[in-house]
Amino acid sequence: MTDELAPVTPLFGASPAGRQSASKADPVEPTTEPAPSRPTMRDAASSAAQSRPSTGGTPRLVSIPGGQGETQAFTAVVPAGMDSESRLRLVEEAQETLVRALARSDRSTEEARRLLRDWRGEDPRGAQAPEDGSDEAAEYEASLRLDDDETERIIERCTELGYLDDFRLAELLVHKARDKKRSGIQGVERALRDRHLSTEAIQEALAEIDRDDELERATELATERARRVTGVEPDAAIRRIAGFLARRGYSAGVAFAAAREAVQGGARTRRPASDSAGVFFGATPVE
Numbered sequence: 001m002t003d004e005l006a007p008v009t010p011l012f013g014a015s016p017a018g019r020q021s022a023s024k025a026d027p028v029e030p031t032t033e034p035a036p037s038r039p040t041m042r043d044a045a046s047s048a049a050q051s052r053p054s055t056g057g058t059p060r061l062v063s064i065p066g067g068q069g070e071t072q073a074f075t076a077v078v079p080a081g082m083d084s085e086s087r088l089r090l091v092e093e094a095q096e097t098l099v100r101a102l103a104r105s106d107r108s109t110e111e112a113r114r115l116l117r118d119w120r121g122e123d124p125r126g127a128q129a130p131e132d133g134s135d136e137a138a139e140y141e142a143s144l145r146l147d148d149d150e151t152e153r154i155i156e157r158c159t160e161l162g163y164l165d166d167f168r169l170a171e172l173l174v175h176k177a178r179d180k181k182r183s184g185i186q187g188v189e190r191a192l193r194d195r196h197l198s199t200e201a202i203q204e205a206l207a208e209i210d211r212d213d214e215l216e217r218a219t220e221l222a223t224e225r226a227r228r229v230t231g232v233e234p235d236a237a238i239r240r241i242a243g244f245l246a247r248r249g250y251s252a253g254v255a256f257a258a259a260r261e262a263v264q265g266g267a268r269t270r271r272p273a274s275d276s277a278g279v280f281f282g283a284t285p286v287e
Helices: 016-025 041-051 084-104 109-118 135-143 148-160 166-180 185-194 199-207 214-226 234-247 252-269
Strands: 060-065 073-078
Touching: 084 109, 084 148, 109 148, 166 185, 166 199, 185 199, 214 234, 214 252, 234 252
Parallel strands: none
Antiparallel strands: 060 073
């Protein structure tokens, strides 16, 4: 009888010979590691977003007071800038805001530029803003606003589309000031400058105004005003009417000439009898 030896179990793993004999005796199916999966579109988009340069710096951790009655603070990621795709959405949103504002009322180019400078977008990633007054809050606020280049691109685009036109707005303002408010030339110029129109648009609009009838227009307006100034001395009436015309934008010379004509002409042509009604500024006209 042949003595059988007990199997020996190696303590530190099988020897090369043992592994070779074991592989011959008991073939083991080879184990294959799973092949790496191909990156999906979401992974590619995420990788591209991470590789885009930020316009305002790198995100940072800031301390923000905790909610739900907790007294301790927690940290939140606050973006210091946006990637190119987020900036593009920010510019598109700002342009839509300006177009809606222009649909409600005309604006000058400078007024549109100021609107865009004051405009603030929303963080597309919904990060929580830091506390006000901190340096992080100032940088966060700046990252949600347009820079100068983005502002000018929107201005140029709206000008090309015809939404912004300083010359057209100047023409409308001249018509409103001269025909509706019956303002003088200085009043028209003041109205144009109050709307921050370009110098070229203002000069062209003022050049189209007929200056020959300035005194005639002022005298007509002064005569209507004289009907409200009753019971005062002629000198006082002239001063009041001249002040009224000056506020309407007539020069001092034109205003006083028209006021004198309204007061003295009215006194000469409409001097009433003792039992009649009318405008009376005094017994003796002021020369």
